[in-house]
Amino acid sequence: MHKVKTLKQKSLPAVNNSTDLSIMDSNSEESSDMENTISDDVLSDNGFKEEPDHSAGKKRKVPQSNNESNTKKKKSKHNESVKPPTLEEIKELSDTRNLFHSNLFKLQVKEMLDEIQIKPKYNSFISIWLESLVTALEELDDGLLDKCQLEVPLHLNKKSFNFQFIAPSAPPKFIGSATTETLLGPNIVVDVALEMPAACFQKDDYLNLVYDQKRALYLAYVASKLKQNTAFSADKFAYNYHANNPLKPVLEMTPGSKVGSHVMFRLYITTPATVFQLSRFVPWNNNVRPSVFGDKSPKNSNEALPATQHYNANVLFDLTLAQNQTLLLNAFTGRRNFQEGLLLLKVWLRQRQLDVGFSGFSAHILAAYIVYLSQNRLLHQSSSSYQVARTVWNQLANSNWTQGITLAPQQPQQLQLSTVAKYFDVCFMDVTGYFNLCANLPLAVYKAVCMEAKLAVELLNDIKVNSFSHIFMQKSPLYSRMDNFLKITNEASVDQLLQLHVPPHVKYDYANCAYPQLLKLLTDLLQKGLGQRVHAILPLEVSSSPWPVDSKAPVIGRSLLLGLILDPEHAYEVLDKGPSTNQDPDGAAEFRKFWGDKSNLRRFQDGSITEAVVWAAATDAPSQKRLIVKQIVLHLLEHQLQLESNDVQYVAGELDVVYSLTPSFKVAKLQTKLKIQQETDAETLTSPVIHCYDALARQLHNLGDLPLEIVSISGISPVFRYCEPEPTLPQSRLIAERIHASQVLDVIIQLGPSGKWPNELAALRNLKTAFLIQIGQQLETQYKLHWLLCEKGLMVLKQGYCFLLQLAHSKELALLKQQQTERGVITYVDNPASRALERQHYILPKVNGALHALHQSHRAFGPTVLIAKRWIAAQLLDEGLWPSMATELLVAHLFQQRQSPHSTVSPQTGFIRFLQLIAHTDWNGELFLLNFNNSWAEQQVTDLEHSYRSERQSYPPLCLATAYDQKHAGRLWTSDELPNKPVLARVTLLARHALQLIESSLLSERLAFVRPAQLFVPSSEGYDLVIQLKPDLVANTLCFDFGSPFEPLSQRNFRLPLAGSQQLAQIVQQLRAAYSEHAAFFFNPHGGKELAIIWRPANEFAPKPFKVNELQACTPCFGGKVQVDRDTLIEDFKLLLKDFYLRVTTPEQLKRGQREHSKPKRYFNEVNGKPSKKKKKVQIQPKSSRKRLLKSKLLSALC
């Protein structure tokens, strides 16, 4: 496809070269423009013919006078002057349509490139710096290393030898992004290479790591000399490893000047290619003898030594560097389109964090691939930057580098690609044909890059999404794409693994570097054990941190963090079936050996008898099944590698506890026919509810003796779409003629059509109620169900669940909307009441269905919503501040949109992504569209987006629209007040902080994931007042209780309230309605026992002049002015909360009281599960947050 495009625009100049878009410019040109006015050619061919024929132009010139008169006519018609388009303009316009995705995309790309372009002052600074380095190096003399006072940046257990420094023969050169002019901010890293002269080496230096030692020594010498140089006295010197590779130390120099704060120089030591013969480093050669590590060489000298392909590649990297750089230089110099294309790709890659560390897919590979594509004529010289990026993605998506590709014009005779490919996972040979650019790239990472590229192309092709932000702007750290994590950081166990389980040839191959060995060992094992269950097992690396030049080189890579992307179809299969014992006895034996005593001989229903491993029962709860992979991994580690489960950490389902049933509620006391375990959760408890609802629906359908048939029944409570975080237990009861229930489940009923419904709203509602009474009576006589009529509808008790049936009728909606204009014409206009009714009766059932279907296809959707809802609620944000529907739809948006190549399988990852969405969304610019069933046409989407952009003010701060509410687009689920801007900002801040906590704990070396209590108990600071409620009047939540921010534990009270009474929620609603001008109210709807209050800013309480319309809650003060008195308001709160409130205090008092109260009680200094307080109103910095974490831990241990 791209081919066609590149051919098409051959004759055109590269678009992005023309910086200014000459559209509105120069009226002076108008007369000349008239000559090539709208000629048919230009328009019909999209301007892709070169110049309009001269003769044709002349022909058209003849009726010019006519033309002019036409324009005049037009002017009068359009009332605006239409300037005839210039040829250039038309070219420009149609170019953007073809070469770029759209105008918007082009402009966005242009803006971003401008933004990331480094400033000229940096460029000049860099070149000046290089000059000073050149002069400094020229002054160096030959000398012995003994004079060097610095440590050698290499950690090898080898004896050192005397080394003579010989001054470099060539000046240092830029390499990498500095040559391709694609330096990328905000922290610019400039790579500089210095060639060691050939004279430094002796004949056998290629063997046994001598080369690496010499290289390090040379670097140390240069470093010590540069440090003494006055020109660099202000600079900061540090060593670091290049790409976490312990054999490749580099010198990092950070200039001391102000400009230098964003620039860092990295000095590499390389060697000329002529020092060693490249053929010494072909993959099958051994260059690290076993004797280096004290192992015995094979006795039989005929036996080939094990190949050290990875070590060889390591050396080749240095040897071939110069040639590869020349190639890149030739390809990129002067080609702004290639450079910008590479920049785009770099941004894309860095946002995905796939370029980090030893196993990363470095930007260098991307640059080489661009050269490869242009060599193979897949990329045209004059492609636009967008096309460069797009072509690379397209090619990458369909590439297969496991067979090998090469940059070399002629691959060396002995090194055919097929031969080389056997030695490496991924194979991309450089210009010499010897060095594999992807030598250290694991297959999984390469595949991941390919998948990302494929996704990028798909996003570009989808016109309905604004792909720009998804591809370039959105941070999608690698860890947020992983479902589960395995972490091994214990050094003792790492050593044990390396010693006992890594075969010697792997050790030689990687020159005993720990990380790649560990990675290979574990990925191989897990891949074999998990098979189809995982899509990918990816390493998550953190760049090594630099160390000062006068201290010893640290040992790195002795820890491993693996991320697992699960395949939802297979990951949770309960059974691993081995080969049949009869037909394949060897295979069966191997299977048994692999799995150990977990494997049993089993007979299956189809009659086969095979070895098999069973991980769980098919009837187990979904949350339990989600731990199958964890079980497998831990078993394999123990059985195969003798790693105990407490030596490693497997992060899966860590947050599942959030929606589990609180242990203090005893299920055994429940009188129900259903079998419910004590350890259950909201997700598991949903299916009995839905079963019961289905049964009720069947009964309703079968009701006889109704004047009209029931045609549709749909549940609209969150539980019907797996989104209710409060466990729904069958515990509703009929006590003294009243239904007691903690939850009431809303069900909407529609009756068959009839023309006899009255035309008056009140009469219609009367009739509806009469219908409900009849339905209730029928249910009682036919099925012996208890029912009660209430003002909202019909409450029906069935199997311990309380359903609330409501009748929907389209005429009611029409009558609500009906208005009569002055002309007597009847129109239908939306108003708040009609909107609420339509939402409840018509849209919510559809959305409910769509979300239910979403849960069926993405099993992690429901639990993710549960965690997200509880998180929002835990921040004291109830329905009156943050609509829970918004949470559901945001999560649905996450699952619907293809933002990552694989769909999320674990709820914990879903929650992390939810936090990311909240933390990084620009609420002002983003419109969340949920295109269920793809029923929204492209035109409608663009129209809505257009109106959203142009009339942003008329839309709520958080704007959500689904395909079922097109008419109300964006105004149905949220409003200006729900959530309002401060709440939105606060949630954003909280999400950022939570994300920080998760990220730091995940990527840290410690074996502890963030505890749920850290995330789900907010800080108690910042509130002015706390009204404590009586525990015996507020029912305890059935959710797992983390305690409130103000008081750690509350009295248990599982008494059932009257069904549908919701007294506390109503009081809070009243308080908000009456006093929101003076205070904000915060309340945890999941069993919160406090009402936290923040007063509005002090100026609201200042004295103000008397105005009849602004007298609310004012008392007269002095001088004819009035003011609002806080104490009076508190009296009002007390009055409204009469019988409910325990006391009104401030958070500080509460805390002090608690401390005094709890001190004498505790005799032992036990570390209890008291949740540490999480601060919220703090500007977040990674370091401080980590400190705070530690601090809070200490606090909880102390008190």
Added chain:
Amino acid sequence: MTEIEGYKVVPLKVTPEAKNCHSIYMREHFIRLMDPNKPKGRTLFLLNIPPYVTETSLETFFKRIGNVESVLFAAKPGREETAKWYEGTDVPFSNTKAPFKFKVAYIVFQKSSSIGRALAIESIDLYNSSGESLIKTGMELWHDEYENKFILDVAKTQAKINAYMADYDKRERAEQEAAKNSEADADGWVTVGKDGRNAGFEQKESIIGRLEGKLAKDKKTKELKNFYTFQIRESKMQNVVELRKKYEEDKRKIEMLKQSRRFRPF
């Protein structure tokens, strides 16, 4: 006793020992365009009534001064405000409640002499002689709400429905009769219903729109497009204009995005 801008200020006491009380501002109701429901000379106007105060409680209190005809609330002073305040609350089964917020009250006495006495009070005491508050709050209120308003008694409701529907049917029938008879009224206008011989079409926006649309469409179909050269040229011009417009729009969009600094990837 304080007075401010012609208003008497008195505290509103919910209990005898209440300290931090709301101040009520009152005076005689007087505006030029009088509302018949709030007659001149007999109506007391109160400002800053707390949200929880009910009509009955005020009525009970002011009965001590003189017989009260009615107590009306509104969100703010104004002619239509009272009607707005009570809008929808009298419709059966509508669940609409009057807003819960600070309000103004109009107390209509039966005799104009009561006004002077009312303006002389020291405080508005919303409690009875035994010190019990006239305003129900807390558990009592919520229990009452639940039992009497939320839960509907089936027999009573059914009776109410029957009565209402019978009434509705009567009204409906009368209307139909009137439509059928279609006799000219005093001004000579005849009401045309849906039924009958001279049935008119329904005066709905959709129907009118459809009819008007049809007319416009008929006109359009008769017109020839892409026939004259100038038409073709014009449509092309239009195309260019649209392209340009889109470009300009995108540019503006970018300008807007730029302001929010959305182009820094890191």
